Amino acid sequence: MTLALVLLLGAALISMAAPRMLGPLAATAVPPGILLAGWLGSLAGALFFGVSAVVTLAWPDHAPAEAAVEAVVQCLSVVFHAVQPWIIETLAVIGALALLAMTVRAVILGRRYAREQVRLLDYHRDVVSIVARSREDDVMWLAHPMPMAYSVAGRPGFVVATDGLSQCLSGSEREAVLAHERAHLRGSHHLIVTACDILAAVLPAVPLFAAAPSAVKTLVELTADQHAARATSTATVCSALTVVSASALPQPAGALGLSNETSLRLLKLRISGRTRCPKVSYATAAALSMAMPVATALVVLAATSAAVCLTPTLA
Template identity: 40%
Template sequence: MILAAALLLGAVVIGWWSPAALSRLAATGAGPGTVIAWWLLAAAGVVAGAVGGVLLLVLPGHGPAGAVLRILHDCWSTAGHDGFPALDPIAGLGSVAVLGVAAARLARHALDRRRRRNVLHRRHLTALRLSGDQQPLPTLWLPDDQPIAYSMGGRRPLVVASTGLADRLTEPELRAVLEHERAHVRGHHHLLTSWAEVLGRTLWFVPLMRELPAAVRLLVELAADRTASARCGAAPLRSALLRVRAGEGPRRALAMAGGDTEIRLSYLDGASDPPFTAGVKAVAGGIAALLAPPAVAVALVVGAGLIVCP
């Protein structure tokens, strides 16, 4: 039971304390895509650590935990699994119950979000068919005086913009806005934000999961800004951001006005890492985020063994 408890504790430590660390790392100038990977992999590591800890509790013989702890068995017999046999069924049943409730909530929120998104998407596709635009990534133009621009993912992605947006912006600004929305679709940002929001609604009591949706929503806006800036220039994108900040889209779409405008404007002035450096940061940080809970668990087990053993 020791390894299972350590793994669960590792998931708790990362789930409660990683948001501050991830926010500080994001402020070092890492690319938005890299930081998105760090947040999502940290969340995946916490979920995997919690599930792994529960499995170690309920599997016969605690699965591989016995082999890991056998080295410490002689000097740690009083604190090992055999010392507290009555705790195993209680801890196992309790953990399975918590995991079952979390899994049920996760499935319910995911299905509910998918159903609502599909209804909204079908309405847009009906309007798009009437417009006759059959491009791979079409743009649906709404007859609205407000400056509106957003994108929708799914099997038939599309960009939605208003005539008021086209009237208010110059041609370079409009091109930058549309490129920003296309970047959301190409980067599968709708899928990333969907899963972040599902995890946040399901595991709201974990600080990492609670802050995950807002963090990912801002980061995908920064990533789309960076793509649009590289293709259309920073100046037209900057002026477009200042003009359309009031125009938003549906809740389940990614709107051009989404995110903190001041942060997005400041990010446009920041220098990006070279591709090799960005790749190294993404891989190293992602592996560290994913393996943080088991790393904490191993450190706890080894540390406890060193303290207990003479």
């Protein structure tokens, strides 16, 4: 039960603290890819440790690593060992039922989202194929005077752009816009955003899951901007973004475009520009987001255990 409590406390800490800690960092010089890794690590951590807590509770006898954790929180473990087995069994059954209900809900919502997404994308692809003036590689060009571009996920995904891009932007600005959209396709950003939407629909009361869709949508835009800045230059992306965001053409549902959160994106481009981080830094950000709350939970329980040891009636 001690290990289950550490895991549950860790999952709760991630769920409560991650949005508060990661959210404000979007407007700082921290590279957006690192923040995105932090959000994804937190989401994975909350799910992993929450599920692990239930599995540990239902584990017959001592779960792996239980002995090591009990050694750290020895006095508290003595208290837990005094708990009647039927109480632990009841908690395990309640946890398992809650987990089953969440899994069923996630599967139902996931299938519904996937069906709707496929229907929407197929319809969109058909309509754009008919009305497109021409197709160059992965870009379908529409005869429209306003500058606009967006990417549509699929196998393969594609970019939709208007002739207004060529008319209102310079050649390098147009390349920046296309590099931004291709970064969405290469980074599987549509899939990441959809997964966050499903998690938020399954567990809307969990602060981390509720905050993730909006934060992650912003971060994928900032990440795609950085890719575009590396392909061209920061100044080119800023000027392209300013022109395209002023065109105010609506973007279809399920697409990722260039015209959202303009002021934040211009600020981020100015302060973090084309910063390229080593791949290991993304893995580190994700791992720290997962591990730090559980380590904190262990420290809190160790301190509580020490207090229990010092209590004369229990020592």
